[in-house]
Amino acid sequence: MSDASIIWFTLRMAALATALLIPPALALGLALARGRWRGKSIIETIVALPLVMPPVATGLILLKLVPHSVVFTWRAVILAMMVMATPFVVRASRIAFEGVPLRYEQIARTLGANETRVFFTITLPLALRGIAGGVVLGFARALGEFGATILVAGNIPGRTTTLAVAIYDRVQLGRDAQAWDLVAAGIIVAFVAIWLSEKLTRRRA
């Protein structure tokens, strides 16, 4: 499998994983920022667990929980990436939502806006920069995911082999020169991604 197709596959998987996790992560972030409900701190801890635990441990847990039809497929790659990236988006959006003044929302309501409209015209726009920062971190985490991926998705060239897994595989086989090719490509991809995100999230002067 060519280096370009490994990188393209990894980018597509990371983008899809990030897109899929945004809606539930934002909902959870909002619920954590605003709600007062039982078990809130437990949910908060569970979501943060993948940040703290070694990724291989997360992979081992996923291997136990995930249906066998998913293991060793691209869906397993997506799943591993989502689990590892979600905490970043939840935490960032929670903090961003907490920073939105409730007064603005109340004013909108007194002017007759319903809850959906308040969310999309007041809350979300005001929290957007903070959320975007979390999404960039989450995407970056998904791009580099290794420990959980190798356990639950395996290393199947052309099907589940991501950039991180391919680099490890080549180092393990003593093919340092080929590993370096991928490392160089990975650095370029990371550069472009970070530069783009800086450009997108910078406050317009």
Place this chain on the structure above:
Amino acid sequence: MFRLLLIALLALPLQAAEITVSAAASLSDAMTEVAHVYEAKSGDKVVLNFGASSILATQIVNGAPVDVFLSADDAQMNRVATAIRVPLLSNKLAIVGAPLPKARRIAIANPEGVPAGVYAKQWLVHRGLWASLAPKIIPAENVRAALAAVLNGNADTAIVYATDSRVGQVIEDSPSISYPAAVLRDAKNAAAARRFLDFLQSRDAATIFRKYGFIVK
């Protein structure tokens, strides 16, 4: 032209089976070639999953859908439930770098569990050299790291598999190193898996394995 295409399509087996094969990382080159030859010959599809034998065994124990497993040692194969198990290949140890008596630092894979290191220690103990050389031993994460230590000048000598290095001096009285192959008890496609295991033991496959330096049992 059209007719040719039609004939080609009809010639394909009606239901090409797909089997998933987990193979030790050290077999990747050989197994990629074996799988290619087998796919062309049988029409079945072979999905190859590569990794450290210990990780592959962990995946299988936790229910990953694998049909055939090729392990780099018996210990990892013993962890999984097999339907048919055969000793497929063997390997030898080799010394790379300075001769042992002259070496100040000797790299081997971690002798506490990594197969290549376990074998290396076994051989040194057998030769009565372990006690005197133990202080000079540098344990490495895996056999490739031990080899890299010599190539980078961080060690004078390494004991590795003969298949890892063509320049090493092969140890003729190596402990018996076995790569078992098995059809797993929970194989989804047991019939196709058996056919593939048969092919692994064929003369065609043996030629490929020998090309990569393995000893065919």
